[in-house]
Amino acid sequence: MRILAALLSALLALGLEAQAAFLVKPYLQLGDGPRVAARERLDLLWHAENQEGAWTVEVQGPKGWELQPAPTFRTLHAPPLPAHRIYRVILQNLAPGTRVPYVVKLNGKVVFAAEAQTRKPESHRMIVFGDAADGSAAQTAIAKAILAERPDAVFITGDLVYGRGRAAEYRSHFFPVYNSEAIPLMRRVPFLGVLGNHDVPFAHWPDASAYFAYWSLPLNGPVLKAGEANAAPVTAGVHDAVVAASGAAFPRMASFSFDYGKVHWTVLDSNVYTDWESPVLKAWLEADLRAARGASWRIVALHHPLFQSSRSHFDDQWMRVLSPLLEKHGVDLVLAGHVHNYQRTAPLRFKPSKAGRRGTTVEGEFTVDQAFDGKTVTQAKGIIHIVTGAGGAELYDPWQTDAKASWQPWTKAFVSDQHSFTVLEVEPKRLRLRQVDIHGRELDAITLTK
Numbered sequence: 001m002r003i004l005a006a007l008l009s010a011l012l013a014l015g016l017e018a019q020a021a022f023l024v025k026p027y028l029q030l031g032d033g034p035r036v037a038a039r040e041r042l043d044l045l046w047h048a049e050n051q052e053g054a055w056t057v058e059v060q061g062p063k064g065w066e067l068q069p070a071p072t073f074r075t076l077h078a079p080p081l082p083a084h085r086i087y088r089v090i091l092q093n094l095a096p097g098t099r100v101p102y103v104v105k106l107n108g109k110v111v112f113a114a115e116a117q118t119r120k121p122e123s124h125r126m127i128v129f130g131d132a133a134d135g136s137a138a139q140t141a142i143a144k145a146i147l148a149e150r151p152d153a154v155f156i157t158g159d160l161v162y163g164r165g166r167a168a169e170y171r172s173h174f175f176p177v178y179n180s181e182a183i184p185l186m187r188r189v190p191f192l193g194v195l196g197n198h199d200v201p202f203a204h205w206p207d208a209s210a211y212f213a214y215w216s217l218p219l220n221g222p223v224l225k226a227g228e229a230n231a232a233p234v235t236a237g238v239h240d241a242v243v244a245a246s247g248a249a250f251p252r253m254a255s256f257s258f259d260y261g262k263v264h265w266t267v268l269d270s271n272v273y274t275d276w277e278s279p280v281l282k283a284w285l286e287a288d289l290r291a292a293r294g295a296s297w298r299i300v301a302l303h304h305p306l307f308q309s310s311r312s313h314f315d316d317q318w319m320r321v322l323s324p325l326l327e328k329h330g331v332d333l334v335l336a337g338h339v340h341n342y343q344r345t346a347p348l349r350f351k352p353s354k355a356g357r358r359g360t361t362v363e364g365e366f367t368v369d370q371a372f373d374g375k376t377v378t379q380a381k382g383i384i385h386i387v388t389g390a391g392g393a394e395l396y397d398p399w400q401t402d403a404k405a406s407w408q409p410w411t412k413a414f415v416s417d418q419h420s421f422t423v424l425e426v427e428p429k430r431l432r433l434r435q436v437d438i439h440g441r442e443l444d445a446i447t448l449t450k
């Protein structure tokens with residue numbers, strides 16, 4: 001009895017200490033490791049008070065617990081949150097495709113323990129959704145349903161945090177949902193994402209665009225400098241703290257690419273300040289796709305869809321200008337958000353008839369693969385465009401689900417009256433895409449083969 005009581009009080013003390021130790025509990029990021037490696041790495045980040053503390057991280061390897069490199073930190077002091085530290089450690093020498101136990105210690109005591117899923121070399125399950133953390137019940141329901149799908153990694157197609165991508169908003173309704181005790185996702189699998197129009201540096205919010213400080217993703221995008229064209233525009237004197245806490249990530253981490261299994265992902269910042277027809281961005285994109293020839297699948301992820309049928313944001317289809325380039329390099333899927341519902345097109349080819357202005361829909365000529373049905377005909381001639389923006393925020397145009405006459409002729413699936421997310425089950429020669437609602441029910445499904 002005495003032993004049990006001692007154990008209980010030790011656990012209670014540990015729980016209290018753990019609570020006191022973290023402002024945001026440890027979460028996994030891919031870090032600057034875009035390519036599959038024989039020995040993998042993952043970044044582990046957490047937020048803590050701005051005070052000294054002897055933090056260490058250990059990972060369980062074949063020979064026992066291995067001490068990781070000393071954590072580093074940057075301090076973010078952007079009101080209204082008090083100054084806090086963003087700690088980061090690179091977990092190293094990890095076996096691919098395994099679940100690796102790790103512990104975080106403060107002053108020699110374990111204050112956090114979890115298992116990290118490392119990148120899988122072939123078959124895997126990636127979850128994708130957008131328009132996410134608005135603090136609603138739907139956001140939490142989606143997160144729970146995602147946990148039930150047992151993902152290997154998660155990708156958010158922008159509008160990561162409402163309403164202004166602020167540090168204070170991450171603290172109140174991003175991390176507490178995706179990395180809670182009840183929904184322990186971010187401590188187990190890496191989350192990736194891309195900037196939406198709600199994640200940019202809003203002029204009146206010093207803690208806006210916290211993406212650059214809080215996320216750790218590959219730094220292999222176009223070389224951009226603050227204040228230059230195509231970079232997220234910051235206001236001097238307002239965003240200085242966020243920029244300082246972001247280090248090399250600002251403004252470069254806005255676009256990047258990475259591989260997961262045999263899939264090459266190209267992630268594009270599609271906000272209006274970027275001009276993807278500019279030589280610097282276009283050259284980067286072309287080089288990135290050309291280098292991905294060996295991948296089994298090529299996916300482009302961005303916030304603003306190229307092709308979509310919703311009445312809301314219909315004029316926002318300016319990224320269509322990239323379609324010929326993506327087709328030329330054999331892109332299979334484009335995954336977007338922005339429009340708060342689910343849509344899937346037939347495999348498409350598109351020739352812009354005239355250069356579009358950013359902020360308007362680009363007109364042009366379509367070639368539609370009508371034979372593909374994702375069931376009996378599974379080889380696509382063209383790119384399938386997915387809108388998966390039903391991840392939490394209020395849904396757009398629910399009436400269009402049953403109003404097929406309102407769909408563009410190339411739209412094949414449209415669910416705008418239910419929150420949902422996309423499950424990609426990927427094998428080297430077969431990709432299954434399922435759209436799933438908060439109850440785990442399948443709303444749509446296609447199979448692609450090579």
Ligand SMILES: [Fe+2]
Binds near residue numbers: 198303339
């Ligand atoms: Fe958006």
